[in-house]
Amino acid sequence: MNLEKRRLRRCVTGLLLALWCGLTSCTLQPVEALGHTAIANQRAAMHTSAVNDVQTSNTSPHYTIIGTVNPTTRTLSATQTVVYTNRTATTLTTIGMRLYANLTDVGGRTTVTNVRVNGTVATPTYGPQRFFLSIPLATPLEAGKSVSLSMGFTTTAPTNTDTNLFGTMVSDGTTLSMPYAYPMVAFLRGGVWDTAIPDSKGDIVTHEISLYDVRLTGPLTGYTFVSTGTTTATTKTRNTQTVQIYSGLQRDFAFALTKLTKKSQTVSGTTINVYGPSTRVAVTNAALAAAVAALPIFNSRIGQYPYNELDIISVxxxxxxxxxxxxxxxxxxxxxxNNPNFEHLIVHEVGHQWFYNVIGNDVQRDAFVDEGLTNYTELLYSQARNRPTAAAQTLAYWRDDLAALRAAGNDAVVDQPMSAMTDDQYTTLTYNKAALYIHAVRTRIGESAFSAALKGYYTASKYRIVDGSGFRSAAETACKCSLTTLYRTWILVP
Ligand SMILES: [Zn+2]
Known part of the structure; x- marks a missing residue:
């Protein structure tokens, strides 16, 4: 069964600033690439085998966020500085940012104040739904140069009373879930800022691998911060706790403030934390067991998970x-x-850490790139656990689902924007037909080359944003053959 399908049924992150700028790089002109300390701090979140990956990333966007979280008002109030380096060949006259909370489908609100470029006040303009924020640069940003953008912001999450919302940013009374709660640098597609409102039948964030240095303050009693990356220090006052978080090389930053209790296990050098309802401890343990089993399988078959922590939280x-x-x-x-698909749901989302996070793609234009391979991780998992019946059922489901789409006369090109597909086309083409394409590659090139292709793809595409040619090239390198016709048959034509 396709486990994310239900996402579609809904139809599917003044004075203080002056002080802040005095303490950080945002008054420096020109802005220098990240210093040694800023990079070194990020090592704390990386797996021991990957700590040196951050050394080569001093041109990645670097976010510094200092804020206070109030679960009662469902708000994050913060200051943010982004050191952004123009890694394109195009001179930029604006910096685009995205305020995901403002999307009608997300149903929250982010307000931005006191925007400054290299310490000088700038006046941004907004696009529809106040989603896209365009910050003018008085001095155009040439290729290879860096700029410091600072601002204050407040983000408010909706409650869980409107089930028509996307549901990711939400307060359910136990957990305040805050993905994409900060102003995020927009996606530059071919040197042009993507200003479009994302189609929310699937994932909505395409973002460069970045480094996050986040300090959050919340209530002392009853709550735990859960987030992307690793908490390296917690300080407490009589009423508050403050966590210092470093992300390492991550594609986005999400956090929650929760009353849920934690179950943890460390496997292959990565600590997995699962937060579940206290009334469902057995299921929380089952989620932990599935993630603990999946992670080393994917380490072995694809490549090492490069972080020392993975959090799974119910909402x-x-x-x-x-x-x-x-x-x-x-x-x-x-x-x-006791949903029998629960185990595969966990495995699927763990698989996305390889395909979506470490290897990124344009999730609106090329959703099949991560969803097809992530779907395929479920098959890899069943096979690695010696469950041939489950593996056969997964394959049969994909084939039946595609056959049904074809019988309805709705088969279509896999490599097309999400917005051009119907809901049924999106799930079948992006998840299942794309997974069948991966299986067709495996059948064509054989087990040995397929194993090399998965590893080669990971090595070549790690921390990048790629399209469908990434895996195809890795497979062609592995098999020393051409897959042009196979790729065309499965991905480029109906
Ligand atoms: Zn998925």
Whole structure:
């Protein structure tokens, strides 16, 4: 069964600033690439085998966020500085940012104040739904140059009373879930800022691998911060706790403030934390067991998970089944039952850490790139656990689902924007036909080359944004053959 399908049924992150600028790089002109300390701090979130990956990333966007979280008002109030380096060949005259909370489908609100470029006040303009924020640059940003953008912001999450919302940013009374709660640098597609309102039948965030240095303050009693990355220090006052978080190289930053209790296990050098309802401890343990089993399988078959932590947290959003964020997975609380698909739901979202997070893609234009391979991780998991019946059922489901789409006369090109597909086309083509394409590659090139292709793809595409040619090239390198016709048959034509 396709485990994210339900996401579609809904139809599927003044004075203080002056002080802040005095303490950080945002008054420096020109802005220098990130310093040694800023990079070194990020090592704390990386797996021991990957700590040196951050050394080569001093041109990645670097976010510094200092804020206060209030679960009663469902708000994050913060200051943010982004050191952004123009890694394109195009001179930029604006910096685009996205305020995901403002999307009608997300149903929250982000307000931005006191925007400054290299310390000088700038006046941004907004696009529809106040989603896209365009910040003018008085001095155009040439290729290879960096700029410091600072601002204050407040983000408010909706409650879980409207099940027509996307459901990811939500307060359910136990957990305040805050993905994409900060102003995020927009996606530059071919040197042009993507200003479009995302289609929310699937994932909505395409973002460069970035480094996050986040300090959050919340209530002392009853709550735990859960987030992308690793908390390296917690300080407490009589009423508050403050956590210092470093993300390492992650594609986004999500966090939650929760009353849920934690079950943890460390496997292959990565600590997995699962937060579930106290009334469903057995299911929480089952989620932990599935993630603990999946992670080393994917380490072995694809490549090492490069972080030292992965968090899985349940939320009562009343909508999606599960959704991935970097190092942070949300699972709908209703799924914490004896649903036989629960194990594969966990495995799927864990698989996304390889395909979506470490290897990125344009999720609106090329959703099949991560969903097809992530779907395929479920098959890899069943096979690695020596469950041939489950593997056969997964394959049969994909084939039956595609056959049904074809019987209805709705088969179509896989490599097309999500917005051009119907809901049925999106799930069948993006998840299942794309997974069958991966299986067709495996059948064509054989087990040995397929194993090399998975590893080669990971090595070549790690921390990048790629399209469908990435895996195809890796497979062609592995088999020393051409897959042009096979790719065309499965991906480029109906
Ligand atoms: Zn998925």
């Amino acid at each position: 009562n959003a009343g909508d999606f089944w599960g959704i991935e964020f970097p190092g942070f997975v949300l699972i709908e609380q209703d799924q914490y039952t």
